[in-house]
Amino acid sequence: TAIAPGAVHVPDWLGARRQGELLAACRAWARPPAGLRTVRTPGGGVMTARQVCLGLHWYPYGYAPTAVDGDGAPVKPMPPWLAELGREAVTAAYGDPPESGPGAAYDIALINFYAGDSRMGMHRDAEERSTAPVVSLSLGDTCVFRFGNTASRGRPYRDVELRSGDLFVFGEESRLAYHGVPKVLPGTGPRELGLTGRLNITLRVGGLG
Numbered sequence: 001t002a003i004a005p006g007a008v009h010v011p012d013w014l015g016a017r018r019q020g021e022l023l024a025a026c027r028a029w030a031r032p033p034a035g036l037r038t039v040r041t042p043g044g045g046v047m048t049a050r051q052v053c054l055g056l057h058w059y060p061y062g063y064a065p066t067a068v069d070g071d072g073a074p075v076k077p078m079p080p081w082l083a084e085l086g087r088e089a090v091t092a093a094y095g096d097p098p099e100s101g102p103g104a105a106y107d108i109a110l111i112n113f114y115a116g117d118s119r120m121g122m123h124r125d126a127e128e129r130s131t132a133p134v135v136s137l138s139l140g141d142t143c144v145f146r147f148g149n150t151a152s153r154g155r156p157y158r159d160v161e162l163r164s165g166d167l168f169v170f171g172e173e174s175r176l177a178y179h180g181v182p183k184v185l186p187g188t189g190p191r192e193l194g195l196t197g198r199l200n201i202t203l204r205v206g207g208l209g
């Protein structure tokens with residue numbers, strides 16, 4: 001379902017098996033070194049969603065090869081199977097012609113963990129040097145995802161529920177849109193997954209050399 005040009009939602013794209021595999025992988029990536037951390041913003045704020053990165057480490061506001069705002073260790077590599085999953089996701093959302101596709105391999109993954117009361121304020125993702133679409137995969141509790149416009153954090157925006165297993169691809173005109181997560185709905189994830197809270201995995205092409 002396209003909710004805006006280049007913004008395509010594919011409910012339950014992952015299926016139960018791949019959700020379990022992805023969750024197990026996220027648990028391993030969350031362990032030190034360069035594991036799950038709390039992100040502090042330059043203004044003295046703290047992000048309520050905790051994060052772990054693969055390929056390159058995101059910090060406010062740039063990318064580095066090591067966990068510069070964490071334990072300083074080298075960031076874990078992007079596994080080839082996850083890069084391939086990104087490619088598959090773009091094909092699933094847009095169809096085969098790679099015209100609006102990534103063009104280069106997915107080389108960065110940002111994994112955000114939301115406890116029951118975590119949120120993410122309205123922001124744009126502009127630290128990448130590539131225009132390739134961002135791929136988002138959700139696990140665990142349902143959230144309210146707010147998809148805005150490219151001009152400001154405010155209206156107009158649309159609220160969409162993202163559920164465990166959902167795929168969302170953001171490319172073309174939607175790549176620089178403001179977006180955020182105003183709330184997570186505790187206890188709404190699939191019981192059999194065994195995750196309390198929500199995980200979101202975004203796959204990106206850095207274009208950072």
Ligand code: MD3
Nearest residue numbers: 112125134136170174175177179200202
């Ligand atoms: C639209 N993550 O990691 S996923 C982020 O659920 C981020 O953790 C949210 O915003 C989360 O930066 C939202 C949906 C999403 C991700 C990246 C985007 C939407 C996007 C990049 C560009 C436009």
Ligand code: FE
Nearest residue numbers: 123124125179
């Ligand atoms: Fe974002």
